[in-house]
Structures are given as structure tokens and as C-alpha cells.
Amino acid sequence: MIFFVLSSLEAFLFLWVVINPLWLPALHSYTNYSGNNTTVSVLIPLRNESKNVPGLIASLRNVNYEKLEFILLDDQSSDDTKSLLLQYTYGDSRFTIINGKQLPEGWNGKVHACHHLSNHSNSEVMFFIDADVRIEPTTIHHTLALMENQHASMVSGFPTYRDSKLVQFLVTMQHFVIHLHLPLFFANHTTRQATTAACGQFIAIKQATYKKIGGHEAVYNSLVEDVELGRLVKKHGERMILANITKLVSCFMYDTIQEAWEGFTKNIFIGIGRSKIGAVGLSIFYAIFYISPFLLAIYAVLNQQWMFLLPLVLTILQKGIVDIRTRTSPFYSLGMPLSAAMLIGVLWTSMYKAITGKAYVWKGRSYQ
Missing domain, CATH: 3.90.550.10 (Spore Coat Polysaccharide Biosynthesis Protein SpsA; Chain A)
Structure with missing residues (x-):
């Protein structure tokens, strides 16, 4: 039952990223x-x-x-x-x-x-x-x-x-x-x-x-x-x-990935209005829809239950169509679970710095 719900929602999200950019x-x-x-x-x-x-x-x-x-x-x-x-x-x-x-x-x-x-x-x-x-x-x-x-x-x-x-x-x-x-x-x-x-x-x-x-x-x-x-x-x-x-x-x-991490850290939490609830909600959303399909895919391969590959295919298609529209190699859509994990990691790093009062550092300058 959970599999079919997840697959249906993934299909809806795919249709959304097709229609929204109109x-x-x-x-x-x-x-x-x-x-x-x-x-x-x-x-x-x-x-x-x-x-x-x-x-x-x-x-x-x-x-x-x-x-x-x-x-x-x-x-x-x-x-x-x-x-x-x-x-x-x-x-x-x-x-x-x-x-x-x-x-x-x-x-x-x-x-x-x-x-x-x-x-x-x-x-x-x-x-x-x-x-x-x-x-x-x-x-x-x-x-x-x-x-x-x-x-x-x-x-x-x-x-x-x-x-x-x-x-x-x-x-x-x-x-x-x-x-x-x-x-x-x-x-x-x-x-x-x-x-x-x-x-x-x-x-x-x-x-x-x-x-x-x-x-x-x-x-x-x-x-x-x-x-x-x-x-x-x-x-x-x-x-x-x-x-x-x-x-x-x-x-x-x-x-480098370190530069990218620092660059996104300085504004991603601020970009969602410094909302802790928003950060947690987004993290859960990306974990469910863009990381869990990878875990299902591992299960599918190990048990030869190929239908369980469908959610991962749909997440790749979502990222792939965006990549093509924005002149990015579709190769990167294959790493959508990795991209989602990195996004969550940056978001939590940014929130941690904001909560603890640590400064964001960029171009040799510090910001709160």
C-alpha cells in the first residue's frame, strides 16, 4: 500500500515539474x-x-x-x-x-x-x-x-x-x-x-x-x-x-564541494525565513520522496522485485526534465538521491549555525 501511494505521489510530482514551467x-x-x-x-x-x-x-x-x-x-x-x-x-x-x-x-x-x-x-x-x-x-x-x-x-x-x-x-x-x-x-x-x-x-x-x-x-x-x-x-x-x-x-x-557547501550554507536557512519547522518539513519531504526511493531500489535489486524501482525512476525523470530544460547534463539526474541528501545536509548546517550564533563566512567576511 505504501509503495503505491509513494509511486502515485512521485507521478504527480513529475507531472507538476512538467506543467509548472509553462x-x-x-x-x-x-x-x-x-x-x-x-x-x-x-x-x-x-x-x-x-x-x-x-x-x-x-x-x-x-x-x-x-x-x-x-x-x-x-x-x-x-x-x-x-x-x-x-x-x-x-x-x-x-x-x-x-x-x-x-x-x-x-x-x-x-x-x-x-x-x-x-x-x-x-x-x-x-x-x-x-x-x-x-x-x-x-x-x-x-x-x-x-x-x-x-x-x-x-x-x-x-x-x-x-x-x-x-x-x-x-x-x-x-x-x-x-x-x-x-x-x-x-x-x-x-x-x-x-x-x-x-x-x-x-x-x-x-x-x-x-x-x-x-x-x-x-x-x-x-x-x-x-x-x-x-x-x-x-x-x-x-x-x-x-x-x-x-x-x-x-x-x-x-x-570545490567545500566552496559550494559554504556558499549555500550562508543563505539556505535564511532563504526559508529561518523557520525551523520549515527546515524539518523540507528535510522529511526530500527524505521520503528523493532518498527513500533509492533504498527501495536496493531492495528491488536484492530481491528481484523490479516494480520497486518505479519510485526511483520517477525521481530521476523529475530531475532529468529539469536538467534538460536548464541545459544541464541529464547525467546528474541519476544522482538525485545524492543531491537530495546534500541539500538536507546544507540546510541543517545552515540552521545549526543560525541557532548556535556561529557566523557565516564568505569572501573573508563574517555574517550572522
Whole structure:
């Protein structure tokens, strides 16, 4: 009886991840844009990003939108970030390099850097991207087309990830969580703040809207400032769109599983509102639906009861369809039980640090 209930629920979840993304627009499909005179600033904070500078600048140099400037902020790096920025941007007048300021007490480091960057932009639309992000030459054009077509004031999305194989089992869960847990119709077609998701690796926002909501200064101490900005946009009655940007935007997020673990630890518990009940509930959910099918599969193999493989097949299909849509190798769907276990582990690590008052450490800075 339990087997049939589990299989039925797995089948329902599979149908949900098939249907839910119908309301997740594909950024690359928007091509018609009438306002080619719109001025654009691409704003990028960099702190100890020397390994990313060559690839980042090569990506930006290929962008073919005309009314464009790139403003890059060296956020008090201790490596060669600044000198490499000067070297790789030499001769291209579209680039401006500025120095970061001392981090004020209470501010999140990246938030303060983005705030500083915004003060140097007078463009009609600002793009905030991270140093580990690479964009295609037409990304700006497609984003402006989406904003115009959908009457959106803000657009965000999760890139396709190009990390090492072990890291991919964790980072690609970001796409899966969005497809499974976020009702995308309400996220993209209502101003309900509870149904908001955004990714700070890629945010496009109108300058007028940014000023209206108070910009990054309004979320100065947040570790999930991307989501908070999206909620503020909705709170002010304007439209925020979460899009599938994976054909046009990629990211080299983490080199090692340790970096990935630390990166997710700093915001996953905060991302669910520091809810202990929510953390326990999510852990039970993923244990039942995405780890227990693996245990059933072991039983099936040992006892040659092949029908008990069905729940695992359905979990793999769920992750697989999300991986294909987000231009991730379906290979990683085979490790869905491992991905679920890693997600639970990161969540409990994050909750433990919050409960015990231990600081989250990132880029050499500590946050509570």
C-alpha cells in the first residue's frame, strides 16, 4: 500500500515539474525590441576574483548592444583582481573600473558593492551580474525585449552552471527547487510577494524602479538581497519576471564541494525565513520522496522485485526534465538521491549555525 501511494505521489510530482514551467518564459525567445536607444549599465562587483577576470572580460567584450557601459568595482581585493581588470579592459572605452569603499557596519559586502556601483550609473536599465557569470553577445537585447513585451520592471533568472561534476550535484538543485516548489504562474503573473524568487547572479532592473524601491540600500543587511529586491518591486505594484536564462547566461560558480557547501550554507536557512519547522518539513519531504526511493531500489535489486524501482525512476525523470530544460547534463539526474541528501545536509548546517550564533563566512567576511 505504501509503495503505491509513494509511486502515485512521485507521478504527480513529475507531472507538476512538467506543467509548472509553462509559466517560466525562455529569455532567448524574446527578440522583438523597439527601444534600441535605451541606455544600459552592466554593474559587476569583484572581490578576489582574479581567476574569473579573463573569462568575464572576454564575455563582456563580445556583447553587441550599442548604448552600453560596463562598470566594474574592485571590492578591496587582496589578489591581482585590480591589475587584471586594468590589463584586460585596456583600450575599450565602455569599461570603467572603480574602487570599493570600506564596508559600513551592518552591511552585507556584496549589497554594499552593488549600492556603490548603482551610484555610478545613470542608465535607464541596470544589469547586476557576478564575476563568475558569462553572458552571450545578445543577452542584453533579449532581456530588454522581455521587459518590454511583458511590461516588467525587473528580470532575473538562474544561469546554467559549469562547475565540476561533484559540485553540479548540489548547485543544479537550485533549478529543481524552483521548478518544484515555486508556483511559477503566481510568481510571474501576480504581485504576491510570497511567490518571489530571484538570483543575484543576473538581475536586470529599470533605474526608475530601482530608485523607487530604495535600491540595495533598502536591503543593506540581507544575505538574500536578490529575493528581497524582487519582493520590493512587487510591493510597489510593478512586475518582476523570473525567466529561464540558461541559453544566454552561464556561471562558473564553485571549484570545490567545500566552496559550494559554504556558499549555500550562508543563505539556505535564511532563504526559508529561518523557520525551523520549515527546515524539518523540507528535510522529511526530500527524505521520503528523493532518498527513500533509492533504498527501495536496493531492495528491488536484492530481491528481484523490479516494480520497486518505479519510485526511483520517477525521481530521476523529475530531475532529468529539469536538467534538460536548464541545459544541464541529464547525467546528474541519476544522482538525485545524492543531491537530495546534500541539500538536507546544507540546510541543517545552515540552521545549526543560525541557532548556535556561529557566523557565516564568505569572501573573508563574517555574517550572522
